Amino acid sequence: MPFLPKIQQxxxxxxxxxxxxxxxxxxxxxxxxxxxxxxxxxxxxxxxFTIKSWIYMGQPKIVLKVNSxxxxxxxSKSASEAGLITTTVRDAGKTQIKPGxxxxxxxxxxxxxxxxxxxxxxxxx
Numbered sequence: 001m002p003f004l005p006k007i008q009q010x011x012x013x014x015x016x017x018x019x020x021x022x023x024x025x026x027x028x029x030x031x032x033x034x035x036x037x038x039x040x041x042x043x044x045x046x047x048x049f050t051i052k053s054w055i056y057m058g059q060p061k062i063v064l065k066v067n068s069x070x071x072x073x074x075x076s077k078s079a080s081e082a083g084l085i086t087t088t089v090r091d092a093g094k095t096q097i098k099p100g101x102x103x104x105x106x107x108x109x110x111x112x113x114x115x116x117x118x119x120x121x122x123x124x125x
Contacts, residue, residue, distance in 0.1 A: 009054035010062060011037055011108035012115050015125050016072055017065040019103060025096050026104075026125070029089050030063060033106035036087040041109055047085065054109035064122040072105050078118045079107045 013030045021029070041047040066072050079086045087106045093099025107115055
């Protein structure tokens with residue numbers, strides 16, 4: 001797809017480490033966030049080239065961690081203010097987590113540099 005811009009794109013998934021979720025639970029919550037971000041970004045024409053470029057580049061995804069809900073909410077606000085696609089996942093409460101608990105924040109797909117300006121201080125999960 002040579003008509004796409006050559007801007008690096010990525011999707012960042014930020015997991016709350018204070019919840020002590022199992023590996024499977026984390027994977028499930030991250031999948032919810034990734035799909036939600038994609039669906040949000042795929043609506044309308046606004047993010048068309050971002051989404052297509054991200055797909056063409058192999059859908060890069062980075063999983064990071066935070067220590068609290070407050071930190072997650074603050075990052076979500078910063079990303080939204082920067083015009084990035086965001087979603088927060090709230091657990092249904094059927095297994096390990098209380099209903100309505102925010103577990104994961106998805107940011108992107110979007111410009112790697114813009115996302116990194118908000119998330120670069122975080123550690124990999």
